[in-house]
Amino acid sequence: MLAIKNGRILTIANRIIEQGTVLVESGKIVEVGSEVEISVDADIIDVEGKVVMPGLIDAHTHLGIWEEGIGESGADGNEKSAPLTPQLRAIDAVNPFDQAFEDALKAGVTTVGTGPGSSNVLNGESIALKTYGHVVDEMVVKDPVGAKAAFGENPKVVFGKQEKAPYTRMAIAALLREALLNADNYLKQEHPEYNIKHEAVAKILRKEVPLKAHAHRADDIMTALRIAKEFNLDLTIEHGTESHKIAGYLAQQGVPVVFGPTMVSRSKVELKERDFSTAKVLVEAGVKLAIMTDHPVIPIQYLSICAGLAVKAGLDWQEALRAITINPAQILGISDRVGSIESGKDADLIVLSGNPLALESRVEKVLINGSLVVDNGKTINTNKELTD
Structure with a gap:
């Protein structure tokens, strides 16, 4: 399980969570909110001060x-x-x-x-x-x-x-x-x-x-x-x-x-x-x-x-x-899987330094199907395939 916590979450599902958590398991979004319980064995990515939104x-x-x-x-x-x-x-x-x-x-x-x-x-x-x-x-x-x-x-x-x-x-x-x-x-x-x-x-x-x-x-x-x-x-x-x-x-x-x-x-x-x-x-x-x-x-x-x-x-x-x-x-015709941060959808998420539409904002992390594929602006995991 993975928890992305403390970010300003733009869910694109009619709400913005000022300091929230996205919980991911088996490549899917499990839960998103401001009071998400994180299990002790979860991997944690702290994104305080950053913006989180769907890919x-x-x-x-x-x-x-x-x-x-x-x-x-x-x-x-x-x-x-x-x-x-x-x-x-x-x-x-x-x-x-x-x-x-x-x-x-x-x-x-x-x-x-x-x-x-x-x-x-x-x-x-x-x-x-x-x-x-x-x-x-x-x-x-x-x-x-x-x-x-x-x-x-x-x-x-x-x-x-x-x-x-x-x-x-x-x-x-x-x-x-x-x-x-x-x-x-x-x-x-x-x-x-x-x-x-x-x-x-x-x-x-x-x-x-x-x-x-x-x-x-x-x-x-x-x-x-x-x-x-x-x-x-x-x-x-x-x-x-x-x-x-x-x-x-x-x-x-x-x-x-x-x-x-x-x-x-x-x-x-x-x-x-x-x-x-x-x-x-x-x-x-x-x-x-x-x-x-x-x-x-x-x-x-x-x-x-x-x-x-x-x-x-x-x-x-x-x-x-x-x-x-x-x-x-x-x-x-793929909105059942992607396009917003909602439970059950693919964990395709991006973490930005600021406003997603501002020229100076940087994409710092990218996850596809819950796997981190870009970190600090650099691609990683380039030699392995992602699993659904």
Whole structure:
């Protein structure tokens, strides 16, 4: 048993404990509170004067898929050979030895959603992973967590250069509808011949996974919403650069937004209105918000800085913390395990020197599944696997 005591605990579960204890056993949180009884044989980590909170979660990255310092040979995110590749699986591209996993750990990012890029109309399946481990299959929290689709500029540019569809936004929508209709017809057959593409799209139709719609412009977001309504799909908006323009409508439809990346230049037309104030507009309208880095677009270790910049632009600081903890956990469908400090959840915890959103604050300790993996800002236990 392990007791982390005397810290200011930000549970992200609607309470802050000014001087409390988190009790951990067998990789799970057993108890959290201000009057937790600690057994005499427990290991103790005294964190007096420090802040304790759940590990950070980034719902939209390409961690391990576009690898650090390797270049083209480590770029496995975009299969540009065809506009419809729903059968691709992120787990087959993730390299757990990517340097960025250690960067994530040192920054307190303990769980990520990672997946294919946005060159295609349908790009493949995304996955949720812990950021510690050497065997990707053992790092999985949930697989899959979504099916990636892309609207707007990216598929148009990629396939326009190849002189094949989609040249236009109309063709993107038509190709997606066609894939959904073909999969629906496949499901209606009594004894269909197995088709791996139709099987992947069928998961979207059966609501086993949401359609993760890459969409920056408001009109592209509306196209995604339109198609989701037509086929009765679960939907998340990924990026949402112009989502502030239709924030009320998104709230009315109950569609969450995984917002970002915003700490970047206006590198293409779709980013011309990028602004951190969009986060405030979305939350005030009632939209569930997660903040992303889109790593490697923004390096994964700057997730908390992105949240802090959203606060600077007007977002409430507690909402900003929710946007990098419980909200992404809920959007990824893994909030039963991670995202807050509550009994029964995985003991993924970080200890900070101060305010989690302050630039000067340091991540001093990181625990994943109750095991200390970062201590005094340095990774440890790098030669052993974590057990559930």
